[in-house]
Amino acid sequence: MTRRRTPSQHPPAPVPWPVAGAARSRPLPPAARRHWAALDRPGSPVPPAVDPSALAALPEPARRWLTRALPSGTPAWSVAELSMRGEIRLGDRWRAFTARQLIAPGNGFVWAARTRVLGLPVTGFDRYGPGGAEMRWRLLGAVPVMSAAGPDITRSAAGRLAVEGLLVPPACVRAGWSAGPDPDTAVMSWILGGTQEDALVRVDPEGRLRELSMQRWGDPDGTGFGRHPFGAALSGEAVFAGVRVPAVLRAGWAWGTGRQAQGEFFRARIEGLRFG
Template identity: 75%
Template sequence: MTGRLPRGAGRHWTDLQRPGHLVPPPVSTAAIAGLPEPARRWLGRAVPPGTPAWAVAELSMRGEIRLGGSWCTFSARQIIAPGIGFVWAARTRVLGLPVAGYDRYGPGGGELRWRLLGLVPVLSAAGPDITRSAAGRLAGEAVTVPPACLGAAWSEGPSPDTAVMSWVLDGEREDALVRVDPEGRIQGLSMQRWGDPDGTGYGRHPFGVSLSGETDVAGVRVATVLRAGWAWGTDRQAEGEFFRARIDDVRFR
């Protein structure tokens, strides 16, 4: 899945593949039993005991992303290793012209690199703020790799159907409040993610993802429909939504 990746993303993609050369040991009943009840309800259904404890996933997806005031269709591939890093490489069109690039996060920090026509830089960014925002993204998107979420720190949520999933990334704790339905399907998550959604300066802002649909991959149940945005849970949620996607393919490593 690394063919034709944007320049600069291929090496990081390969690095993230390395933990997955061997089939990992199976998930144990004990690993799930100690979780808060909503997390146990979700992961007990999504990752039944005996399922390999996959730590990395490669995803293919299609959807729409809002750029400026317009929704643009995109196709993308992603590799994600919760607690470690991700590369999200995508292609879209802006005003009819092709734009391709990637977002990534890993030991070297966070980075955005996007080019028009494969030549003209349209967005290049790195540094502490980009890294912190990307770390929050990784913490939230960990739910696309349910077995890896057993490696997070878990605590009770404020309501019977919620639990808090926590990761420490670059020395900062990132908390995501996960919502689970009575049958054990994950419905979404919300968090205070580092970013600058209003162009007024970086800080922690409400961010969230709704999750629906489901597919079974190697015994793991994965949500396949995602909608995400800033101002989640506020009266500006519709305005803040900027991402809609359907996962077409999942491969665990």
């Protein structure tokens, strides 16, 4: 995935979901539909192309990444729909999942997924938006197994959005950017819920996004909410509508510490992506 594209005179059009994206065909949980609709922009006109002068003003590592990710003429899309599959650690076991997600960097997300516990289906969603955040999961679609909301959940979800917004590179051009502590790093900032969320991104010499780390609000150890090291490793590349995105993600708490392996709880591969 290191070849370069010839710039096009016409902006690339959104691509349909691939047939292989099994998560796409599964309906959203009813409670997630209105949150999804509030963030989605179906039928919106294609926005103008990303402004080259905006890219030129970024710190060099951020410019290196986004110049590689966004071919000339890419629309300044602000929303993306994804399908993914992977593993999530629940307790001391890794469990396979499939999921659909809508991400609107700087605004919100809905992540609707399906897994199994003791052979029985568990479905639900996590979401964040102007009205706050919540998590709602049910066994067999009826028995509540986990629900959470409130200020701490909202602050933690804001940090998650700051991380996952990297899967919508056109929208990241309008984030706040500053130089990082090392030559291949830059800091991407979003104001979410009145709080600035800073994420340190690491870019390799060819412009591939490799790692993200931040101090994210959460309670990973059950000792109380606060800021804790969180991060994600990014690898592989996939091209959707001409845009290059990391295809493989690993994420967890205690990132960059001696407990990083124990803190990892999420592994996924992006199977489909559509911009809007």
